[in-house]
Amino acid sequence: MMKNLNNRPPNWALKFLRWFCDPDLLPGIEGDLMELHAERLAVSGYRKANRRLVADVLFLFRPAIMRPVVYRFQINRKAMLKNYLKVGVRNILRYKAFSLINIFGLAAAMSVCMLILLMLADQKSYDQFSLSKDRTYRILSKIPRSSAPNASSPFPLEESLTQDFPIVEAATQLVPGVGGELVVGDKSIELTGYFAGPTFFQVLGFELEVGDESASLQAPNLMIISSEVAKRLVGNDGSYSDLLGKPVRFFDRGLRIIQLDFGSETGSSPVDWGQFTITGVLDAEKYKSHLKFDVLVSTASLPALQREKKTENHVDDWQRYSYSYTYATLQEGKTVTDLISALDQLVVQKYEGNEDLKGLKLIPQPLTKITPGIFVGNPPSLQLPVEGYYILGFLALIIMLTACLNYTNLSIARALTRAKEIGVRKVNGAKRGNLVTQFMIESVLTSLLALVMGVALLLILKPGFEGLCANKFLHFDLGGSPVVYAGFVGLAVVTGVIAGLYPAVRLSGFSPLKSLKKLNEDSRSKLGFRKVLLSFQFVISLFFIVTSILIFRQFRHFVEFEYGFDSENIVNVPLQGNDYQLLISEMSSIPGVSGISACEFLPAMAMTNGIGVKPSDSESDPIAFEYLRVDSGFLGNLGLAVVAGRNLPVVDEAGRFVMINETGAKSLGYVSAANALGELVTVYGYEKPREVIGIMKDFRFQTPVMQDQIGPLMFINEPTHFSYLNIRLSTGNVTGALAAMQAKWKSIDPAHPFKYQFYNDQLVNVNLWMGDLVTIIGVIAFLAIVISCLGLLGMATYTTERRTKEVGIRKVLGASGLSIVLLLSRQFVVLLVVSVVIAAPLSYFVNNLWLQNFPNRVALGYGTLFLGAVILLFLGVVTIASQTLRASEKNPVDALRTE
Structure with missing residues (x-):
C-alpha cells in the first residue's frame, strides 16, 4: 500500500530547521517533532498538523537552539582569506597579458569617473560655511514662456517676505549694477559687485576680516571691499584696519560681474557716484561661495543715486522680475513647504489680474543646491548646471560599463583554462560559495590594482582638464579630500564586484565531472555570449568615434564661419x-x-x-x-x-x-x-x-x-x-x-x-567651448576604443592559444600562413562588421537628435559614418593581426608540443 504523500510534513520547514539548528541537538528535536506530527495527523488531520509543525519550527528559531558560530563559519577563515589572496596574486602574475589588459581597461574607465567625482566634490563644497545653510533659500522667478527659471527676483520681495510672513527669520537681497572705478588718491582700481543690506551677513554667513558687520552696510554711501582690493590699496606690508573710515570716490562704468574675456563685455562712460566710506574688508577667498564680488555698496545708497538718475529705480516695481537676487532664512522648525505656500500667496497678491506676468512663479532653491544646481537664467556667476554632470556621468558610466564587460568577457575566457582547478577544488570539498569568494577576491584585487594605475592616469588628465577654456570661468579645484579619496577606494571595490560577479557565479557552477574533463567551452552558446559582449563594446566605440568626428566638424564650421565683415588685422x-x-x-x-x-x-x-x-x-x-x-x-x-x-x-x-x-x-x-x-x-x-x-x-x-x-x-x-x-x-x-x-x-x-x-x-575664442566638447568627447572616444581593442586583443590571444595545436597540424599538412591568419581572424572580422551594421544607424539617429539643437549646423552624411566605420575596422583588424600573424609564424613542431 502506497504511503499518502500528503501526510508528509512540509519539506521546507524541515530544511529550515536543519539549517539553523545545533547539529548536536538536531536528531532529538527533529525526532520529537516527527512524533508530534504523527499524533496530530491522527487527531486533527494533515493540514492542522502541518501548520502546528511549522509553528513549532519557527518557535524553535531562537539563540539557545541555533547552530553555534563555530559551525557556521570555519575557524580558519582568516587562513582561507589569506589563501584566496595568494591564489589571486598568483593568477594575476601567471596570466600577465590578460591581467594587464583588464587592469588598464578598468584604470582608464576609473580615471574618468574619478575626475567627475572630483568635479562634483568641488561643486558640492560651495556655500557650506553658513550656520543656517539648511534653512536658507534663494528665490527664483519663472514665467511660463521661459523654459528655465531666473536666478533673480523683484526688488520689493525682500521687504515683503520679512514683514508679511512670520516664517521668515531674515531675508537679504543683492542688486547687481555696481561696476566701475574705485579712485583713491592717484590709484584707480576696476571692480564689480552688488548693492547689499545689513542682513547680508546674517543670511549668507559671511564674516568681515576687519570692520563691524552690524553697521558696515547700514547707512548710505558705505562700502565693503574684498581683501584682494584692499591689498592693492595698502600693499603687502599695510594693515587692512588702516582702510576703515577711508573716503574713496567711485565712478560707475556699467561693468558686469561676469567677464567673459572675449569681447562681449559692455560698459559706458564713467558716471561719478560720489564719495563713499570703506567700512569693512571681506576675505572672499576664505569662503567658497557661488557669489563673486569685489565690492558691496550699501543698499541705502540707492535712493540718492536714483534721484540723480544715475541708476534705475525699481524699489516698488513688481513687474521687473529680473532685478535682484533674494535670499531668505526660515525660522527654526519651518520647512520649504511653508515657504512655497507663502510665495504662492504672495504671487496671488501681487500678480493677480496682470496678463503680462500671468502664471509667474516664485520658486525657493536651497542655498546648498545652487552649486551644482539646475540651469537658471541671469545667474550671478557662471557654473556648469547639474544637467551637465548628468551627461558627463552618463558618458563615464558607459565607459565603466565597457571596461566591466571587457573584464567579464576576458575573465570567462581565461577561467576556462582553469577548469581542472575548479574541478579539483570541488572534489576536495570546496562549496560553490568558496569558489565565488575566490573569484570575487581576484576581481576586487584586480580592480584595486587598476585604481593605482587609474590615479596615475588621473594625474595626467587633470592638467589637461584644468587647461580647458571653460575652466577659466568655472574655476574647478580638483585637489580632492580624504573623503573623496576614500570614495575612490569604494569605487574600485564596487567596480570589482560588478565586473567579477557574473564570471564568479557562472564559473563556480561548473560540475566537477565536466571541469575535470577540461571543460571544452568552445560551444557556440558560450562563445556567442562573449561575442555579444564584445560586439556591444564596439557598438559603443563606433558611436563615440562618429560623435567625435561630427563635433569636430561642427567646431571647425563655427571657427571658419563667414560673418560678412572684415575682421582681418x-x-x-x-x-x-x-x-x-x-x-x-x-x-x-x-x-x-x-x-x-x-x-x-x-x-x-x-x-x-x-x-x-x-x-x-x-x-x-x-x-x-x-x-x-x-x-x-x-x-x-x-x-x-x-x-x-x-x-x-x-x-x-x-x-x-x-x-x-x-x-x-x-x-x-x-x-x-x-x-x-x-x-x-x-x-x-x-x-x-x-x-x-x-x-x-x-x-x-x-x-x-x-x-x-x-x-x-x-x-x-x-x-x-x-x-x-x-x-x-x-x-x-x-x-x-x-x-x-x-x-x-x-x-x-x-x-x-x-x-x-x-x-x-x-571669433575663435567665442567658440572654444565647442573645442572643449571636442576634447572631452574625443578623450572618451579614445578610451572606449582602447578598452574595446584591448578586449579584442585578449580574445584573439585566447583563441590563438587554444588553437595552437590545430594551427600546427594545419601547417604540417601544408596550410599557408595567409590561410591560417584568415582562419583565426574570420570570426572577429565578422564580429566587427556586425558591430558596424548595428552601430551605424544608432549613431546616425542619436547624433541627429543633438545636432538639431544647433540653429547653424553641419550635415551628418554617410561620409562621417563611413569614416568612423573605417577607423573602427582598421583598428580592429590591426589588433587581431598582431596575434594571428604571430600564431601563423610559429614553428609547427613547437605548436604540436603544446599541451
Missing part, C-alpha cells in the same frame, strides 16, 4: 572708461594704423541687445531688433557696405538718425531698402522717433550657435555707451604699431593696463 581695445575721441585722435597718428572706429560691444561675440522698433505711423506691434551703438567709422572699418542712403553722421547730438540692415527694412514692411530711407521709426526706450538715414548690407551679427538666419539690426550713434576701439592695422610692422599704441595709452591713462585682442582670435 583688427585689434579691439577696451576703452576702460577713457574718452574714445581722445584715444582715436592719439592712435590715428601711429604709423601702421589704417582705420579706427568705436562701438558698444563686438558683433558675433554671443552678446544680445534687443529693442522694439516699428514705423511711427503704424499701429502694429513692434518688431524685435538687435541694436548696437557705433560711431560713423564703424561700417567702413569693418568693410560693411551701405546699399542705400548714407552712413551715420560723425556727431548726432539730437539723436535723430538710425541705420538698419536689409532684413530690418523688410521686417518693417518696406518693399525695398530705398523705400525705408527717410522714414521715421519708433524705437522703444527713446522718446522721439528716429529717421532711417541708411540701409546697410546684411551680415552675420550673431554667433552661428545662436542664430542661423540673419535678423533685423539697427545701428545708433551714442558715444556715451562705447566700450571698444576697433583699430585696423596695415600688414606692415604690427609689433611696432602695438608698441606705439601701448605707449600712447600709458601717456593718456597710466592707471589702467593697455588691453587688446585681435578680432580673429576673439
Whole structure:
C-alpha cells in the first residue's frame, strides 16, 4: 500500500530547521517533532498538523537552539582569506597579458569617473560655511514662456517676505549694477559687485576680516571691499584696519560681474557716484561661495543715486522680475513647504489680474543646491548646471560599463583554462560559495590594482582638464579630500564586484565531472555570449568615434564661419572708461594704423541687445531688433557696405538718425531698402522717433550657435555707451604699431593696463567651448576604443592559444600562413562588421537628435559614418593581426608540443 504523500510534513520547514539548528541537538528535536506530527495527523488531520509543525519550527528559531558560530563559519577563515589572496596574486602574475589588459581597461574607465567625482566634490563644497545653510533659500522667478527659471527676483520681495510672513527669520537681497572705478588718491582700481543690506551677513554667513558687520552696510554711501582690493590699496606690508573710515570716490562704468574675456563685455562712460566710506574688508577667498564680488555698496545708497538718475529705480516695481537676487532664512522648525505656500500667496497678491506676468512663479532653491544646481537664467556667476554632470556621468558610466564587460568577457575566457582547478577544488570539498569568494577576491584585487594605475592616469588628465577654456570661468579645484579619496577606494571595490560577479557565479557552477574533463567551452552558446559582449563594446566605440568626428566638424564650421565683415588685422581695445575721441585722435597718428572706429560691444561675440522698433505711423506691434551703438567709422572699418542712403553722421547730438540692415527694412514692411530711407521709426526706450538715414548690407551679427538666419539690426550713434576701439592695422610692422599704441595709452591713462585682442582670435575664442566638447568627447572616444581593442586583443590571444595545436597540424599538412591568419581572424572580422551594421544607424539617429539643437549646423552624411566605420575596422583588424600573424609564424613542431 502506497504511503499518502500528503501526510508528509512540509519539506521546507524541515530544511529550515536543519539549517539553523545545533547539529548536536538536531536528531532529538527533529525526532520529537516527527512524533508530534504523527499524533496530530491522527487527531486533527494533515493540514492542522502541518501548520502546528511549522509553528513549532519557527518557535524553535531562537539563540539557545541555533547552530553555534563555530559551525557556521570555519575557524580558519582568516587562513582561507589569506589563501584566496595568494591564489589571486598568483593568477594575476601567471596570466600577465590578460591581467594587464583588464587592469588598464578598468584604470582608464576609473580615471574618468574619478575626475567627475572630483568635479562634483568641488561643486558640492560651495556655500557650506553658513550656520543656517539648511534653512536658507534663494528665490527664483519663472514665467511660463521661459523654459528655465531666473536666478533673480523683484526688488520689493525682500521687504515683503520679512514683514508679511512670520516664517521668515531674515531675508537679504543683492542688486547687481555696481561696476566701475574705485579712485583713491592717484590709484584707480576696476571692480564689480552688488548693492547689499545689513542682513547680508546674517543670511549668507559671511564674516568681515576687519570692520563691524552690524553697521558696515547700514547707512548710505558705505562700502565693503574684498581683501584682494584692499591689498592693492595698502600693499603687502599695510594693515587692512588702516582702510576703515577711508573716503574713496567711485565712478560707475556699467561693468558686469561676469567677464567673459572675449569681447562681449559692455560698459559706458564713467558716471561719478560720489564719495563713499570703506567700512569693512571681506576675505572672499576664505569662503567658497557661488557669489563673486569685489565690492558691496550699501543698499541705502540707492535712493540718492536714483534721484540723480544715475541708476534705475525699481524699489516698488513688481513687474521687473529680473532685478535682484533674494535670499531668505526660515525660522527654526519651518520647512520649504511653508515657504512655497507663502510665495504662492504672495504671487496671488501681487500678480493677480496682470496678463503680462500671468502664471509667474516664485520658486525657493536651497542655498546648498545652487552649486551644482539646475540651469537658471541671469545667474550671478557662471557654473556648469547639474544637467551637465548628468551627461558627463552618463558618458563615464558607459565607459565603466565597457571596461566591466571587457573584464567579464576576458575573465570567462581565461577561467576556462582553469577548469581542472575548479574541478579539483570541488572534489576536495570546496562549496560553490568558496569558489565565488575566490573569484570575487581576484576581481576586487584586480580592480584595486587598476585604481593605482587609474590615479596615475588621473594625474595626467587633470592638467589637461584644468587647461580647458571653460575652466577659466568655472574655476574647478580638483585637489580632492580624504573623503573623496576614500570614495575612490569604494569605487574600485564596487567596480570589482560588478565586473567579477557574473564570471564568479557562472564559473563556480561548473560540475566537477565536466571541469575535470577540461571543460571544452568552445560551444557556440558560450562563445556567442562573449561575442555579444564584445560586439556591444564596439557598438559603443563606433558611436563615440562618429560623435567625435561630427563635433569636430561642427567646431571647425563655427571657427571658419563667414560673418560678412572684415575682421582681418583688427585689434579691439577696451576703452576702460577713457574718452574714445581722445584715444582715436592719439592712435590715428601711429604709423601702421589704417582705420579706427568705436562701438558698444563686438558683433558675433554671443552678446544680445534687443529693442522694439516699428514705423511711427503704424499701429502694429513692434518688431524685435538687435541694436548696437557705433560711431560713423564703424561700417567702413569693418568693410560693411551701405546699399542705400548714407552712413551715420560723425556727431548726432539730437539723436535723430538710425541705420538698419536689409532684413530690418523688410521686417518693417518696406518693399525695398530705398523705400525705408527717410522714414521715421519708433524705437522703444527713446522718446522721439528716429529717421532711417541708411540701409546697410546684411551680415552675420550673431554667433552661428545662436542664430542661423540673419535678423533685423539697427545701428545708433551714442558715444556715451562705447566700450571698444576697433583699430585696423596695415600688414606692415604690427609689433611696432602695438608698441606705439601701448605707449600712447600709458601717456593718456597710466592707471589702467593697455588691453587688446585681435578680432580673429576673439571669433575663435567665442567658440572654444565647442573645442572643449571636442576634447572631452574625443578623450572618451579614445578610451572606449582602447578598452574595446584591448578586449579584442585578449580574445584573439585566447583563441590563438587554444588553437595552437590545430594551427600546427594545419601547417604540417601544408596550410599557408595567409590561410591560417584568415582562419583565426574570420570570426572577429565578422564580429566587427556586425558591430558596424548595428552601430551605424544608432549613431546616425542619436547624433541627429543633438545636432538639431544647433540653429547653424553641419550635415551628418554617410561620409562621417563611413569614416568612423573605417577607423573602427582598421583598428580592429590591426589588433587581431598582431596575434594571428604571430600564431601563423610559429614553428609547427613547437605548436604540436603544446599541451
